[in-house]
Amino acid sequence: MGKLYIVPTPIGNLEDMTLRAIRMLKEVDLILAEDTRTSSVLLKHYQIETRLSSHHKFNEHKTVTHLAERILAGENIALISDAGTPSISDPGFLLTRTCLDMGVEVECLPGATAFVPALVNSGFPSDRFCFEGFLPQKKGRQKKLKELVDETRTMIFYESPYRLVKALEQFSEYFGADRKVSVSRELSKLFEENYKGTITEVLAHFKSKTVKGEIVIVLEGKPSLKSSERDEDDE
Numbered sequence: 224m225g226k227l228y229i230v231p232t233p234i235g236n237l238e239d240m241t242l243r244a245i246r247m248l249k250e251v252d253l254i255l256a257e258d259t260r261t262s263s264v265l266l267k268h269y270q271i272e273t274r275l276s277s278h279h280k281f282n283e284h285k286t287v288t289h290l291a292e293r294i295l296a297g298e299n300i301a302l303i304s305d306a307g308t309p310s311i312s313d314p315g316f317l318l319t320r321t322c323l324d325m326g327v328e329v330e331c332l333p334g335a336t337a338f339v340p341a342l343v344n345s346g347f348p349s350d351r352f353c354f355e356g357f358l359p360q361k362k363g364r365q366k367k368l369k370e371l372v373d374e375t376r377t378m379i380f381y382e383s384p385y386r387l388v389k390a391l392e393q394f395s396e397y398f399g400a401d402r403k404v405s406v407s408r409e410l411s412k413l414f415e416e417n418y419k420g421t422i423t424e425v426l427a428h429f430k431s432k433t434v435k436g437e438i439v440i441v442l443e444g445k446p447s448l449k450s451s452e453r454d455e456d457d458e
Contacts, residue, residue: 225299231308231334235412251301287321308336312356341439345405352377368397378442384434391426403443409436
């Protein structure tokens with residue numbers, strides 16, 4: 224029996240590729256990629272010549288069982304996404320679940336994912352947090368925001384640069400204009416930016432410029448009553 228390897232790839236800087244990930248991608252029989260054109264650049268950079276096949280949200284439902292059967296028959300297959308760790312807001316969950324259900328061994332290599340550096344850079348509590356990924360674009364978006372109004376843990380969201388301003392405006396409406404937020408974009412790249420302040424301050428900053436790059440929003444959790452009382456006692 225073979226094995227399914229979940230292999231993280233850099234979120235921007237190619238130097239963040241691990242030595243183990245490079246070796247694994249060279250040794251497996253097949254690499255499944257979210258976008259073969261994007262992944263070809265990475266593979267060429269590290270002289271990885273393993274056969275590449277497309278695996279994305281539009282075809283995964285039709286192929287996961289067949290792929291699991293190939294692994295059961297002895298092939299070793301690696302799954303990568305365009306950037307970061309597969310299954311974290313990228314294709315990968317369905318294949319992983321199917322393989323496990325069919326008795327296929329799955330191994331996820333440690334590596335890059337965007338929300339970890341964004342969380343650490345924010346300076347918000349990181350001992351307990353909730354990862355929300357992409358909010359629904361239309362249906363269910365307001366319902367989800369209402370559900371999070373009383374969330375006391377630090378919250379992490381992914382967002383498109385084209386919807387960042389709108390998202391911050393909605394955050395101001397639901398969480399309050401004075402709630403603190405941190406926005407990270409272009410993480411690990413040349414023009415990386417981490418901007419933190421109240422929602423009002425951060426909204427004004429991004430309204431004044433053209434926003435590009437992948438976006439991670441880290442939102443302060445609702446202050447608990449105990450925290451508020453402790454702050455008053457410190458004063």
